[in-house]
Amino acid sequence: MSVNEQVLRYPIPADAALDPPAEWAELRGKCPVAHVKLPSGDAATLLTRYADVKEVLADPRFTRQLTAPDAARLTAEGGGVFSSEMATIIPDGGEEHQHWRRLVGKWFTAKRMSALRPSMARIAEDLVDEMVAGGAPGDLKASLGFPLPVYVICDMLGVPAEDRDRFSYWSDTLLNLTRYGKEEIEAAQAAFFQYMSDLLAGKRAEPGDDLLSELIAAGGPEEGGLSDLQILVTGMGLLVAGHETTANMIGKMVSMLLAERGRWESLLADPKLIRTAVEETLRLDANSGFGLPRYLREETEVSGTVLPRGTTVVCSMAAANRDESAFEAAAEMDLTRSPNPHLAFGAGAHSCLGQALARTELQVVLEVLLRKLPTLELAVPVEELERVEGLAVGGLRTVPVRW
Amino acid sequence: MKIIIDEDKCCGAGQCVLIAPEVFDQRDDDGIAVLLQAEPDAGQHDAVREAAAVCPGAAIELSD
Numbered sequence: 001m002s003v004n005e006q007v008l009r010y011p012i013p014a015d016a017a018l019d020p021p022a023e024w025a026e027l028r029g030k031c032p033v034a035h036v037k038l039p040s041g042d043a044a045t046l047l048t049r050y051a052d053v054k055e056v057l058a059d060p061r062f063t064r065q066l067t068a069p070d071a072a073r074l075t076a077e078g079g080g081v082f083s084s085e086m087a088t089i090i091p092d093g094g095e096e097h098q099h100w101r102r103l104v105g106k107w108f109t110a111k112r113m114s115a116l117r118p119s120m121a122r123i124a125e126d127l128v129d130e131m132v133a134g135g136a137p138g139d140l141k142a143s144l145g146f147p148l149p150v151y152v153i154c155d156m157l158g159v160p161a162e163d164r165d166r167f168s169y170w171s172d173t174l175l176n177l178t179r180y181g182k183e184e185i186e187a188a189q190a191a192f193f194q195y196m197s198d199l200l201a202g203k204r205a206e207p208g209d210d211l212l213s214e215l216i217a218a219g220g221p222e223e224g225g226l227s228d229l230q231i232l233v234t235g236m237g238l239l240v241a242g243h244e245t246t247a248n249m250i251g252k253m254v255s256m257l258l259a260e261r262g263r264w265e266s267l268l269a270d271p272k273l274i275r276t277a278v279e280e281t282l283r284l285d286a287n288s289g290f291g292l293p294r295y296l297r298e299e300t301e302v303s304g305t306v307l308p309r310g311t312t313v314v315c316s317m318a319a320a321n322r323d324e325s326a327f328e329a330a331a332e333m334d335l336t337r338s339p340n341p342h343l344a345f346g347a348g349a350h351s352c353l354g355q356a357l358a359r360t361e362l363q364v365v366l367e368v369l370l371r372k373l374p375t376l377e378l379a380v381p382v383e384e385l386e387r388v389e390g391l392a393v394g395g396l397r398t399v400p401v402r403w
Numbered sequence: 404m405k406i407i408i409d410e411d412k413c414c415g416a417g418q419c420v421l422i423a424p425e426v427f428d429q430r431d432d433d434g435i436a437v438l439l440q441a442e443p444d445a446g447q448h449d450a451v452r453e454a455a456a457v458c459p460g461a462a463i464e465l466s467d
Contacts, residue, residue, distance in 0.1 A: 058461070101414065102433035109429040110417030275421075339456035349414055351459035356417035 010036035010046055010314060011290060017385035017396055018256055020286040024048055024319040033305040036314065039178060042072035044293070044312040048319035050326035050343070052303050056315055058348025060093050062294035071295045072312035075177045089233040097349065103218065103226060104234060105353055107156065107211045113360040116152065120361060123151050124368040136402035137379035144369075145250035145399065149361055153242030156357075157235060158210025159199060167192065171240045177290065178390030196235050200228070211238075238354070246358045248388075248395030250365050253281040255399055256333070257366075259382045266335055268374055271367065277335040278362045283321045283342035284333055287387055287394035291316040292346060317343040373403040404448055405466045406455075408436050412462035419458060423450035436462065 014021040027034050032049040047053050056062050065071065067088055091097040124144065131143035150168070154161040173180050173188035180188075200212060207213040212235050218225035226234065257263045257277065267273055296311040307313065321342045324330045345352035352358070369376055378385075379400035386397040406426070415434030419427035426443045427436050443451055455463040 098411075102435065105415035105434035106430075106432060107434075108417070109415065109431075109434045110420035110424075111429060113417070114421075339453040341457045345416070345459060347459050349412075349460065351414050351416055353415075355459075356421065359421065 007043070008034060008036045008046070010038055010044065014286065014387070016383065017387050018252070018259060018286060018382065020318065020322060024316070024322060028319060028323055032303045033307070038072055038314075039075045040073040041076070042074075042312070044072045044314050045307060046291075046314050046316060047302065048316050048323075049303065050320040050323035053315045053317055053320035053343055054347045056294060056302060056313060057292065057317075057343070057346050057350070059300075060349070061298055061300055062296055062313060064092050064350070065295045065297070066293055066312070068295050068310075070310045072293075074290070074293065089229055090237065093349075100226065100230070100234075101349070101353065103215070104211075104238075107214075108354055108357055110356045113356045116357075117360060117364055119155075120148070120152060120364045121368055124148055124365055125372065128368060128372050132373070132403065137400045138402075140254055140399040140401045141247075141251040141396060142398070144365065145254075146247045148250065148365065149242055149246040152357070152361060153239060156211050156242075157238060158203065158208045158212050159235075159239060163195075166195070167239055168243065170195075171243045174240055175244050175392045176390050177392055192236060193232070196232050196239075200232055200235065241352075241354055242357070244391070244393050244395065245354075246361050248391075248393055249282070249285065249358065249362060251396045251399040252285055252287060252394075253278065253362055253366070254369065254376075254401070255378065255382070255385055255396060256281045256284065258376065258378045258401070260333075261377075263333065263335060264370075264376070267366070267370055271370060273335050274363050274366050274370075276338055276340065278359060278366060279340040279342065280333055280335055280337050282344040282362075283327070283337070283340055285321075285344060285394070286318055287396070288318040288344060289394040290314070290392045291318070317346065376401055376403045404451065405442055406438055406440075406451060407464045407466075408438060409460075409462045409464065410435050412460040414460040414462075416459045419454035419463060422454045422457070423447055426451055427454065 012021045012023050027048040032047065032052060034046045036044050036046040038044050047056060064087060091100055127144045127147055131138040150164050151161050170188045170192035173185045203213045204216055207217060215226060215231045215234065221227055267277055292315045294313045294315065296307055296309060296313060299309050300307055321344065322330045345355040379402045388395045388397050413435045415429060417429055419436055420429055426440045426447050428439050429435065430437055455465050
């Protein structure tokens with residue numbers, strides 16, 4: 001049946017862990033502004049072309065106000081991270097958003113991230129040593145992918161890494177759109193809120209050398225800083241964002257590069273390709289998660305289709321990243337691709353705040369693995385890799401490897 | 404080649420600095436991109452074009 005003749009369910013299921021569903025190409029070609037039905041049963045409009053996704057993500061008329069009464073609910077339980085109260089406390093647009101973005105963004109500059117490289121590499125090396133000591137096969141996701149970004153973001157925020165199991169769970173209740181019930185999500189958010197609130201009280205009494213202490217030291221809104229509640233929500237947001245996103249991407253990146261031996265061999269032969277290889281795996285990540293939902297406050301047009309006010313739009317960056325009109329040989333992995341203006345981190349004023357951090361972590365992990373475990377390979381056929389279902393951010397269940 | 408940065412559009416992603424660190428930097432107090440070379444040497448032109456092409460805020464304008 002053609003995609004035009006039915007209302008597609010979204011997310012679209014994919015058969016293979018690393019490959020895109022066939023519907024993406026069909027949608028981009030014939031139905032770039034598609035009606036879809038979300039897990040909640042509510043209707044939304046799915047965008048899959050590169051030009052449309054890029055334009056909408058950068059257009060302030062497409063807001064992040066998924067809490068609006070007529071916005072589509074992503075799931076019957078709500079929308080997790082996208083429509084939590086948290087999302088309404090950080091200014092959504094205009095000068096206020098820009099102010100927040102710059103206050104926090106200065107902690108994530110490329111220079112600061114480069115300065116973290118040596119400590120990231122040490123953490124990665126220790127984690128690889130531990131995995132090797134445990135014997136093959138190991139799970140690269142649990143041994144390296146998950147712990148590394150958590151240690152790094154905890155250190156930046158001044159949050160004790162030994163509490164990571166707790167916020168790993170809180171983070172999952174926010175990012176998993178289908179696994180948890182409403183009560184469980186609310187209880188987890190309340191516990192997370194209390195945890196962060198206690199942590200900040202401790203930092204007010206005894207400031208540390210970390211991002212949250214510095215945000216407190218910047219003073220309240222009247223002194224050009226953030227309100228107490230904004231600092232708290234910023235801390236929660238950064239902890240969640242710095243958690244599952246890069247953690248899952250490490251496993252997916254390594255799996256994609258090991259899926260064909262020639263890719264790994266090219267990187268071993270020329271480690272200068274690490275930077276462009278990381279970008280190419282970000283572009284080709286077919287399991288990047290839900291995409292970004294936006295709520296339209298006024299009637300507008302996308303690709304010649306009129307979208308009425310109140311429409312909820314879902315931007316599929318992963319589908320857009322495979323658009324042949326934007327990328328030559330879009331379906332092919334080219335480790336030298338440059339420029340690579342993929343949309344994995346979004347676009348415009350809201351594009352990922354932590355992208356320099358994520359890029360640096362991915363580059364460091366790859367550099368350390370190539371250096372320490374040149375014989376690394378998947379311990380299962382690539383067809384046996386399994387996706388984690390229901391996450392706002394996609395990932396693989398495990399990444400079994402040997403060396 | 405001349406480079407202009409539109410500070411309003413800059414979202415501080417740092418891609419330009421990662422790609423062409425001799426040409427771009429970010430201010431310490433807000434993460435906004437600044438130019439170290441407004442008219443970069445020929446050897447930097449490819450990197451600068453790449454930085455402009457991938458800037459998520461489309462904040463880098465190039466002219467001849």
